[in-house]
Ligand code: SF4
């Protein structure tokens with residue numbers, strides 16, 4: 001396992017997300033079939049899934065740390081670190097099945113943990129978790145916490161995504177939200193940790209494309225204490241969502257619009273009060289502007305959002321059928337699992353496709369105190 | 379090579395008209411327009427040279443001028459820098475070159491008589507000669523080769539043995555130090571990410587200069603909006619027809635309240651990230667400043683007056699003008715500060731870190747005197763330090779005195795020379811409350827500087843900029859101030875590389891002068907610039923026509939902006955902020971590991 005990739009690895013990819021807005025839980029075969037349809041967009045060097053709402057009630061309140069380690073020694077070092085920083089409620093190997101097309105896997109383990117003390121404020125606890133996870137990942141060579149949310153999990157590895165899904169027995173999990181990713185890197189890292197999704201707390205990101213502004217974003221994030229040790233574009237997307245939404249309290253839609261900010265001439269044409277806000281957002285969050293060809297699906301607690309770059313250099317299609325919302329790189333992938341959706345539409349550059357749990361399904365607004373309507377970015 | 383002159387060298391540091399012995403009468407005539415087209419070149423004859431009688435008269439005057447001059451050779455001799463060769467077959471005897479050379483290097487005795495020892499290699503004569511009959515060559519005499527006692531150094535000794543004074547020079551450092559810009563290469567998109575065609579897709583160069591908070595406080599925005607009864611109607615947003623009550627939206631009270639609540643300080647909006655650096659009235663002519671002011675106004679950017687005050691002729695461009703407060707405090711009053719778009723406190727200058735300036739009394743004309751608010755003919759002295767700034771706390775007081783005087787409506791810049799400890803100093807300046815820090819590298823230009831200081835003090839802008847950007851990020855205060863790189867930005871690619879290293883914008887000075895005709899003869903300090911740039915002599919000043927001059931500068935900025943857009947496109951990004959600090963898109967060639975570490979770039983091939 002190569003932890004410190006010295007170079008960023010560009011590539012193209014396939015992404016898909018499926019969610020039931022009523023919170024109905026369904027197994028992983030749907031999303032596996034969807035991503036299988038886009039086999040041609042991957043090259044067998046990485047695939048993965050994020051699933052929300054999968055864990056039993058007694059484990060739901062705890063952070064599920066999914067860990068991959070190269071050797072037993074590294075596994076133990078990581079476990080030692082986890083024990084040091086958190087209270088372990090339960091631990092077990094991540095169940096897998098032998099698969100003819102998935103090679104040798106690292107040691108895969110999951111820990112359900114709680115923060116060691118009670119934090120008065122919820123952000124305090126989250127800050128603590130983020131800080132410790134970043135620290136462990138940076139410190140322990142050869143071992144990686146690749147999933148750390150509550151009642152959600154990331155499953156990923158080297159192989160075609162449909163094979164990875166079968167390897168992880170995803171047909172046995174039931175989730176209200178699934179995202180998946182098939183990878184087409186342009187060289188061979190051979191590293192399970194390099195596959196998507198990338199996650200932090202409840203965030204998960206699958207990403208198709210390249211962030212040409214990577215280093216500007218990375219250096220911006222470092223000012224806020226994020227460490228981009230994975231050296232992948234996807235990582236900056238993840239942390240930007242965390243910074244803007246969780247820490248700075250911008251609603252998801254506004255976060256998306258900041259990441260793919262409206263052009264200055266569009267801002268100039270807005271009514272003055274909106275223009276003033278947008279000028280401020282672009283001035284302050286200049287380092288958060290994502291540039292380059294990309295489309296991403298970001299999963300969070302209670303929803304998912306699909307977003308493509310400002311000038312739509314990567315494809316992204318949305319569809320709706322009953323309680324289900326689909327977002328995918330290709331319409332074909334959606335139709336493979338849902339032959340006749342009620343509506344299908346191509347995303348506009350910089351305009352997010354958002355799906356949220358209905359309130360009746362226990363959904364709530366994402367972690368922001370205020371709801372603001374987002375000035376249209378086009 | 380610049381200072382190897384037969385002229386007496388005096389102690390005057392700032393652009394004085396040095397005594398030069400007799401001046402051939404012909405050179406004081408008022409010449410025709412600077413850029414005569416080849417067509418009118420032919421028609422330019424002696425008749426048009428004012429102040430000259432007939433041919434015989436001119437020849438006599440030349441002989442009178444030459445005789446004592448030739449006898450005045452100093453005891454310790456240097457050879458001339460250049461040799462002026464006039465091709466007799468081509469020369470039409472129009473005498474235009476004689477009239478145009480402001481350096482007494484050409485005389486007339488029924489033919490053009492060159493005085494090589496006076497030639498500064500400014501190329502004015504070459505440019506105006508209708509038949510290209512004049513050639514300027516390096517003086518061909520060979521010294522015995524010596525890599526230690528170079529010609530420049532040995533000649534400096536000879537000159538100082540003659541004069542007993544320090545050596546002076548104009549423009550930036552010309553010594554062969556590494557130019558790091560030329561060791562950095564830019565990435566481009568291939569296959570995995572498409573490049574963007576700037577002709578088809580929007581490409582944004584807009585930049586805002588000023589302090590920004592770390593986050594936008596949405597709650598404050600919404601409460602301001604509520605207080606002013608402006609609806610947040612989703613459908614209305616972005617659609618002016620349905621934007622509620624437009625009068626409420628446009629209320630200035632709301633705007634101010636909102637900006638305050640959003641925590642956004644005053645900002646300058648730059649449509650291209652290139653501004654014109656401080657060049658004061660006195661160092662350059664009014665026509666140069668007029669050209670700059672109009673050019674930046676047309677291009678949606680800014681220029682800085684320098685320390686010499688703001689001439690009333692520039693008031694129409696006040697919105698695009700940054701005024702400077704330097705240690706001499708010339709012209710500083712409340713009106714001066716409030717009239718401008720921003721205020722720059724000059725602590726140091728890259729070409730001469732740690733020393734002051736001196737505009738000799740003979741250059742302080744009535745107009746300059748009234749602009750600087752000093753008596754006519756008095757020496758204008760800028761002390762080396764500000765005598766009320768001996769510490770960072772003192773600087774903070776001046777910053778806030780200016781902010782108070784301008785009701786916190788103008789960004790305050792602080793300009794420093796790039797010195798060894800620049801990162802820590804810049805951090806202190808940001809913490810002291812500056813809205814922008816200008817870092818001026820040691821290759822930056824000057825109207826006059828002691829040669830030895832210009833050539834040996836300070837550090838390159840590239841390293842200073844990278845160090846400052848790193849430090850401000852480490853301390854988490856990079857957002858709090860804009861970083862402006864200055865000091866020999868020579869091309870659009872220097873701009874791109876500066877921004878990729880972390881600058882928000884750049885200042886150019888010399889490039890703007892070159893656009894106006896400067897040929898880098900390095901004689902600015904002598905006040906006789908043959909191109910009419912760094913002089914106050916009316917006959918020379920009018921060689922720059924501001925009506926034409928602004929277009930030259932604007933053209934340059936337009937060309938550079940186009941190239942920057944094209945570069946963004948090939949980098950696969952469509953907005954300048956995605957380039958800012960994006961060092962991953964730079965690679966180094968021929969640099970040491972230490973240099974690459976400081977610049978934060980990888981070697982090419984990795
Ligand atoms: S105009 Fe300039 S180049 Fe020509 S002779 Fe005079 S000093 Fe030399």
Ligand code: SF4
Nearest residue numbers: 896897899900902907
């Ligand atoms: S401004 Fe004039 S004197 Fe100075 S270097 Fe340029 S041409 Fe020479």
